[in-house]
Amino acid sequence: MSLVAGNYLLVRGRGGRAVSVWPRRVFIALTLGFVGVFLVVPLVSLFVGAFAKGWGWYWKTLGEENSLHAVKMTLLVAAIAVPLNTVFGVAAAWAIAKFEFRGKALLTTIIDLPFAISPVISGLIFVMLFGRQGWFGPWLEAHDFRIIFALPGVVLATCFVTFPFVARELIPLMQEQGTLEEQAAISLGASGWQTFWRVTAPNIKWGLLYGIILCNARAMGEFGAISVVTGNQPGETNTMPREIENLYQGFNIPGALALSSVLAMLGVVTLVAKSFLEWKIRRDSEGES
Numbered sequence: 001m002s003l004v005a006g007n008y009l010l011v012r013g014r015g016g017r018a019v020s021v022w023p024r025r026v027f028i029a030l031t032l033g034f035v036g037v038f039l040v041v042p043l044v045s046l047f048v049g050a051f052a053k054g055w056g057w058y059w060k061t062l063g064e065e066n067s068l069h070a071v072k073m074t075l076l077v078a079a080i081a082v083p084l085n086t087v088f089g090v091a092a093a094w095a096i097a098k099f100e101f102r103g104k105a106l107l108t109t110i111i112d113l114p115f116a117i118s119p120v121i122s123g124l125i126f127v128m129l130f131g132r133q134g135w136f137g138p139w140l141e142a143h144d145f146r147i148i149f150a151l152p153g154v155v156l157a158t159c160f161v162t163f164p165f166v167a168r169e170l171i172p173l174m175q176e177q178g179t180l181e182e183q184a185a186i187s188l189g190a191s192g193w194q195t196f197w198r199v200t201a202p203n204i205k206w207g208l209l210y211g212i213i214l215c216n217a218r219a220m221g222e223f224g225a226i227s228v229v230t231g232n233q234p235g236e237t238n239t240m241p242r243e244i245e246n247l248y249q250g251f252n253i254p255g256a257l258a259l260s261s262v263l264a265m266l267g268v269v270t271l272v273a274k275s276f277l278e279w280k281i282r283r284d285s286e287g288e289s
Contacts, residue, residue, distance in 0.1 A: 043264060046257060046260055046261060046264055047261055047264070049253075049254070049257040050254075050257040050258045050260065050261035051261075052254070053254060057254075058258055061254065061255050061258040061259075062258055062259065062262065064255070065235055066234040066235045066238070066243060066246075067243060067247075067255065067258075067259050069234075069235045069236075069238070070234075070238050070239055070240045070242070070243035070259065071240060071259075071262060073151075073154070073237065073238065073239050073240075074220050074239040074240045074241075074263075075220075076151075077151075077154050077155055077158050077219060077239060078158075078216055078219040078220050080155050081155055081158040081159045081162060081215075081219050082162070082212060082215050082216050082219055084159055084163075085159060085162055085163045085165065085166050085215050086166050086208070086211075086212055086215070088163055088166070088167065089163065089165070089166025089167035089168075089169075089170060089211060089215075090166065090167075090170065090204075090208065092107070092111060092167045092171075093166075093167050093170035093171045093173075093174050093204075094170075094174065094196070094200065095107075096108055096167075096171055096174075096175075097170070097171055097173075097174030097175045097177075098174060098179055098182065098200075108171070111163070111164050111167050111168065112164060112168070113164075114160055114161050114162075114163065114164055115164060118224065119157075119161050119222065119223070119224030119225040120224040120225065120227070120228060122157060122160050122161055122224075122225045123157050123224065123225035123226070123227065123228030123229045124228055126147070126148065126153055126156055126157055126160075126225075126228075126229055127148055127228060127229065130147040130148050130153065130156075131148045132148075134148075148229055148231070149229065149230065149231035149233065149237060150237060151237065153229040153230075153237075154226060154229055154230060154237055154239065156229070157222075157225035157226055157228070157229045158219050158222055158225070158226070160225065161218065161222055161224075161225050162215045162218045162219050162222070163215075165211050165214045165215040165218060166208065166211035166212060166215055167211075168211070169207050169208070169210055169211030169214070170204055170207055170208060170211060173204055173207040174200075174204060177203055177204075181199050181200075181203070182195050182199055182200060185198070185199045206277055206280060206281045206284065207281070209277055210274065210277045210278075210281070213270055213273050213274050213277065214274070216270065217266075217267060217270040220239075220240070220263065220266055220267075221241060221263065221267065222239075222241065223241035223242065223245075226239055226241065226242055227241075227242055227245075230242055232246065234246060240259055240262065240263050241263070243259060244256050244259050244260050244263070247259060
């Protein structure tokens with residue numbers, strides 16, 4: 001119930017107390033203002049700048065060899081890294097949530113390692129391992145196999161910075177679900193694979209898709225680790241974030257904005273998919289309750 005007292009709109013809180021709604025309105029206004037100034041306005045200005053010279057110029061810019069290759073490289077790296085991290089994430093979450101074993105706490109901590117280490121440092125780690133002067137560099141060079149400054153290095157760096165997302169989304173979900181359904185399936189004669197595909201997988205499908213979306217978003221937008229292992233080779237190893245920096249540093253601001261708009265649109269698609277999954281998960285939860 002609400003009432004008006006003087007110039008203040010009041011609502012009845014717990015215990016029948018009258019509580020002013022103005023603080024709530026102020027906080028909502030501040031939040032919307034912050035989002036507008038720091039998120040919406042920059043995003044709108046990005047697209048305005050990208051299309052300032054018209055659609056023809058926009059598509060011509062994206063059709064340039066280096067820009068087109070950067071888009072293909074980004075999609076290729078994501079197409080390799082995301083499935084690898086999905087397999088690892090499901091396996092790690094299943095092991096941690098469903099079984100007890102020695103070193104479980106250590107494994108859980110290691111999964112969070114990319115969140116604690118700067119992406120630039122992670123890229124440098126791979127250079128120290130697989131670079132020409134690294135631990136395995138001489139052997140790789142002797143066998144004419146390149147990892148650093150080539151596609152394998154970009155994939156490795158991307159996998160490293162993105163592998164916690166799927167696992168971290170599934171671990172609490174699986175822990176909450178417990179092991180009763182799996183134990184029942186095994187007691188009825190189901191094998192391990194049958195138990196996973198028919199019992200575990202249906203229960204984690206929405207959480208798994210949510211983790212995959214977050215992993216894919218980070219894979220396409222990663223810059224720090226990629227900037228170290230690509231060697232800044234336009235048309236060869238550069239992904240979109242790295243190529244955008246090259247265009248900007250080369251004073252090709254319109255070109256940088258055009259390529260940035262592609263990355264931003266991929267992010268918007270990711271956000272829409274994320275919001276849909278959150279709605280779907282919430283609806284399913286309400287239906288079960």
